[in-house]
Amino acid sequence: MIRAHAADVVRTAEEAVAAGLPDGLATLVARASAALARVVGQELRDVAGRVYGGAVVLLVGGGTNGGDALHAGALLAARGAAVTALLATPSAHAPGLAALRRAGGRVLAEDAAAGAAGRAAVGAADVVVDGLLGTGGRPGLRGTAAVLAGAVAAGGARVVAVDVPSGTDVGTGAVPAGPVDAGSAPCVRADVTVALGTAKPTLLLPPASALAGRVVVAGIGLRPDDLGAPAVERLGAADVAARWPRPTGTSDKYSRGVVGVVAGGATYTGAAVLATGAATRAGAGMVRYLGPARPTDLVRARWPEVVPGPGRVQAWVLGPGVDPDDEEQGDHVRAALAEDVPCVVDAGALPALVTALADGARGDGPTLLLPHAGELARLLGQLGTPCGRDDVEARPLEHARRAADATGAVVLLKGGTTLVVPPGRAGAGAVPVRSQADGTPWLATAGSGDVLAGVVGVLAAAGLDLADAGALGTAVHGLAGSAASAGGPLHAEAVVAALPEVLTALLEDVPTG
Numbered sequence: 001m002i003r004a005h006a007a008d009v010v011r012t013a014e015e016a017v018a019a020g021l022p023d024g025l026a027t028l029v030a031r032a033s034a035a036l037a038r039v040v041g042q043e044l045r046d047v048a049g050r051v052y053g054g055a056v057v058l059l060v061g062g063g064t065n066g067g068d069a070l071h072a073g074a075l076l077a078a079r080g081a082a083v084t085a086l087l088a089t090p091s092a093h094a095p096g097l098a099a100l101r102r103a104g105g106r107v108l109a110e111d112a113a114a115g116a117a118g119r120a121a122v123g124a125a126d127v128v129v130d131g132l133l134g135t136g137g138r139p140g141l142r143g144t145a146a147v148l149a150g151a152v153a154a155g156g157a158r159v160v161a162v163d164v165p166s167g168t169d170v171g172t173g174a175v176p177a178g179p180v181d182a183g184s185a186p187c188v189r190a191d192v193t194v195a196l197g198t199a200k201p202t203l204l205l206p207p208a209s210a211l212a213g214r215v216v217v218a219g220i221g222l223r224p225d226d227l228g229a230p231a232v233e234r235l236g237a238a239d240v241a242a243r244w245p246r247p248t249g250t251s252d253k254y255s256r257g258v259v260g261v262v263a264g265g266a267t268y269t270g271a272a273v274l275a276t277g278a279a280t281r282a283g284a285g286m287v288r289y290l291g292p293a294r295p296t297d298l299v300r301a302r303w304p305e306v307v308p309g310p311g312r313v314q315a316w317v318l319g320p321g322v323d324p325d326d327e328e329q330g331d332h333v334r335a336a337l338a339e340d341v342p343c344v345v346d347a348g349a350l351p352a353l354v355t356a357l358a359d360g361a362r363g364d365g366p367t368l369l370l371p372h373a374g375e376l377a378r379l380l381g382q383l384g385t386p387c388g389r390d391d392v393e394a395r396p397l398e399h400a401r402r403a404a405d406a407t408g409a410v411v412l413l414k415g416g417t418t419l420v421v422p423p424g425r426a427g428a429g430a431v432p433v434r435s436q437a438d439g440t441p442w443l444a445t446a447g448s449g450d451v452l453a454g455v456v457g458v459l460a461a462a463g464l465d466l467a468d469a470g471a472l473g474t475a476v477h478g479l480a481g482s483a484a485s486a487g488g489p490l491h492a493e494a495v496v497a498a499l500p501e502v503l504t505a506l507l508e509d510v511p512t513g
């Protein structure tokens with residue numbers, strides 16, 4: 001599990017710990033820079049074979065983030081690395097500067113750093129350490145910081161970011177617009193980010209999460225009680241396994257959960273086969289299918305265990321491959337939405353959900369929406385706040401949250417990184433935003449989302465909270481996609497086929513509760 005806390009929460013937790021330390025903040029900076037120096041040392045060994053003689057360039061802004069970089073540089077210089085600090089500010093962290101100079105490091109003031117000498121240093125660097133901005137940074141680099149980030153983007157050095165990739169929006173993961181060239185960049189792209197004390201939301205939230213590289217969380221002594229609930233979290237395999245529902249000796253098919261699926265139609269028959277197949281392969285107690293004769297026949301031929309026709313269910317999966325103009329499927333969707341059971345609403349059923357909410361026709365059960373970016377833009381339009389797909393992709397958390405707050409549903413926004421956003425602000429007792437990136441880009445293929453809907457339906461029918469169902473289902477869908485791909489193309493049916501094997505491997509390592 002990776003947990004990310006908001007900048008103000010981290011600052012308060014740091015102050016609480018620092019207050020009890022003889023040297024206060026300086027002790028935390030010493031811990032942070034020691035952890036940072038260890039990671040940079042590993043990268044140097046990887047790139048240059050050893051620390052001694054390796055070329056390290058520090059990009060240094062005006063805050064403590066720059067101080068961390070300078071102190072880490074001093075530790076590396078003491079181990080024989082050739083360390084050059086490029087200052088983006090006239091007022092860099094004074095104790096850090098003094099330490100670096102004492103250890104034999106070189107310091108280029110702003111003018112030289114932004115000119116030919118700075119470019120030459122970046123060009124010759126094995127590792128660049130990004131200490132321009134940390135949790136006190138506003139998004140978007142300007143001035144010398146932007147010039148230095150441009151030089152790094154044009155060079156080939158390994159980049160280690162201190163705490164966050166500078167220039168990204170620490171709280172939301174937005175990436176400021178602006179050209180990236182050898183002369184300027186609005187933010188830094190890192191290969192590794194050393195998160196100090198805890199991760200920050202920008203490391204887990206797209207699009208900025210793509211600029212963080214590998215995330216290493218370095219303990220600096222912050223207390224979990226001071227940090228409280230995270231704003232964002234990413235479940236690991238052990239977290240998924242521990243939460244995945246398992247049958248016991250007294251289970252029967254009904255207690256495990258019956259999933260009702262309204263998917264496909266005369267045109268998109270495959271969605272019906274994929275969604276029902278995913279639900280059976282992910283371990284539903286039973287799967288019911290509602291749809292016209294042709295997809296029903298195909299579902300029965302492929303999965304004889306699926307039960308066609310109406311009946312009681314513990315959760316509905318509504319909409320994969322459903323044409324919103326299909327009257328017959330539309331009737332099934334509306335009837336299901338009116339029931340007091342959890343509903344997982346995808347694709348063609350999303351417009352019907354908005355209508356049902358407006359008409360007071362949604363029953364008394366929780367709802368989980370599964371839009372991709374284009375569908376979320378359309379949904380927001382229907383909810384009275386129109387926007388484009390590009391807007392959603394630039395600020396996915398903001399838009400998913402808007403839809404969650406407007407509908408009262410949990411919103412699972414699909415993509416390379418999938419966000420699961422519950423309604424209401426994060427805070428004491430609130431469920432954090434989940435961010436899962438377990439899959440492979442090969443999952444971007446037709447029918448892949450139908451499989452996800454079926455997997456999530458199993459968890460909803462088993463009685464999981466829908467935010468958990470969304471995150472766990474996304475993780476397992478991603479793992480099954482990776483298993484089906486083996487590094488190359490996959491088709492959605494192969495993801496269904498991979499589910500039992502992936503779940504078996506996942507669950508066998510964790511003892512039953």
Ligand SMILES: NC(=O)C1=CN([C@@H]2O[C@H](COP(=O)(O)OP(=O)(O)OC[C@H]3O[C@@H](n4cnc5c(N)ncnc54)[C@H](OP(=O)(O)O)[C@@H]3O)[C@@H](O)[C@H]2O)[C@@H](O)CC1
Nearest residue numbers: 014028029032062063064065133134135136137138140163
């Ligand atoms: N606190 C602790 O206990 C510990 C903190 N630690 C470390 O401290 C980091 C946070 O340090 P920090 O608070 O000094 O903020 P940081 O981001 O380095 O600099 C802010 C400065 O930059 C400026 N500035 C802002 N935006 C800008 C922009 N777009 N372009 C240009 N300038 C901009 C802003 O100036 P302003 O314009 O607001 O006057 C301000 O001077 C944290 O990430 C971690 O690395 C750890 O060592 C552990 C202990």
Ligand SMILES: Nc1ncnc2c1ncn2[C@@H]1O[C@H](COP(=O)(O)OP(=O)(O)O)[C@@H](O)[C@H]1O
Nearest residue numbers: 414415416439440441443444446447448449450
């Ligand atoms: N670049 C990517 N990397 C990993 N997973 C992706 C990527 N793009 C899409 N996915 C996943 O693939 C699935 C695609 O779903 P969706 O867009 O609904 O496709 P369809 O409607 O054709 O089934 C989602 O689970 C999404 O998270």
Ligand SMILES: [K+]
Nearest residue numbers: 130133162164
């Ligand atoms: K940084």
